Amino acid sequence: MHPINPLADVLLRFTQRQSGASPFMTPIPGVAVMRSDQPKPPSHMISKPALCIVAQGAKWATFGGNQLVYKAGQALVIGVEAPSIGRVVEASPGEPCLVMAIELDFSVMRSVADELATPPLPGDTSGAGIFVADFDGPLADCAWRMARLLETPQAIAVLRPLILREIGYWLLTGAQGADIARLTLMNSPSQRVIGAMHNLRARFRESVRVEELAEIAQMSLSAFHRQFKTLTSLTPLQYQKQLRLLEARRLMISCAANVETASFEVGYESASQFSREYVRMFGQSPKRDAMAMNQALQMERTG
Structure with missing residues (x-):
């Protein structure tokens, strides 16, 4: 077996102790671990806001017509709840694909942004709600320390909130801070579209008029349609x-x-x-x- 990085090492030890099938829920609220010992066929799901950090191996995810590949040292940043197709593309028994998913808590992100001397500006347009980001440097250190809590469960209640805030800090002040701000901070165009999306999510069984959703987002029909598709890679219908x-x-x-x-x-x-x-x-x-x-x-x- 080739040498593995510290995050993969912790996740590998954790998964070896588990019974049942992946994904494994952990004692850390909002944190799950996925392990695959071989490539897997595509699976359909509804993805929720989260950071999906790859410690080893590689995956792809498709949202609408947009396919994103993410591998060790990268994270899939999911800022909106959206239907998706996921697939493990790089895994073996000797080097399983290991992923740690951390739920994104927007209230924590907003609290961190409020304390920044110069918070990132979300801009006046909507952008993609799902994208791949490098997860290195301080962010990789945060992920490793979050995973280490699996081995010291008595520390979870005290240290988890601090690590979540630190992750929020590095995301908001990093290269993609404006993208993160657009998805998490209030009063941005993306947040208004997300509000309408939540309305659609709650009423998906009903016949919902797109004009009504545009009104909720306080946008023209054409602008709402365009920004909804930019966020999710799907039209509202x-x-x-x-x-x-x-x-x-x-x-x-x-x-x-x-x-x-x-x-x-x-x-x-x-x-x-x-x-x-x-x-x-x-x-x-x-x-x-x-x-x-x-x-x-x-x-x-x-x-």
Whole structure:
């Protein structure tokens, strides 16, 4: 085995102590660890605001038509809740892909920004809500110290808040400080679009007019549409459709709902339209996909 960096070393020791399958929730609130011993096929999910720091290996994530590759020494910065496809592309039993995900707490970021002598300016336009950033220098040190708390759980309550604030400081004062500020600070155009996005997220089963969302964001229809797509790489209607299909998939796999029940539960009036759009997103019919997913889960539990 090749020498590994300090963060990978801590995460490797942690995952070796775990039972069950990745991802592993940790005793540290808002921190999860993912380990893959081989490349994996694409998986669909709803990504929440987080820093996904790669200690070893490489992954890619696709948001809409935008594919991002991130590898050891880099982090995927997710500033908006959005449907995504993720895949592990570099991993082996000797050098597993190791990722630590830290939830982004925007209230902490705002508190840190308030204490900066010259806080970064978010600008007057919206930008991408998900991007790759180098996670080196002081940020890498913060990640390592956060991971080290896994070995001293009695220190978590005291030290975790301090490390989160330090991460916020280095992000806001670093090369991509303006991007971070745009996503986390109040009254930026991105924050207004995110507010409308939360409204859509809560009502994704309903027939929602994009004009109504634009009003919530206090923008013209064209500006809202443009900035929404810049943030998520999806149009508002594509975003809603993917939320519906992901929730329907969850209902069929976790709750054993049949195809018709799942389609109507998430807001489709036509089961045939639901099936067509499901095939376009997941590559096979709802029934076959649910059966395949359940078989994979069963093998994972017994293997």
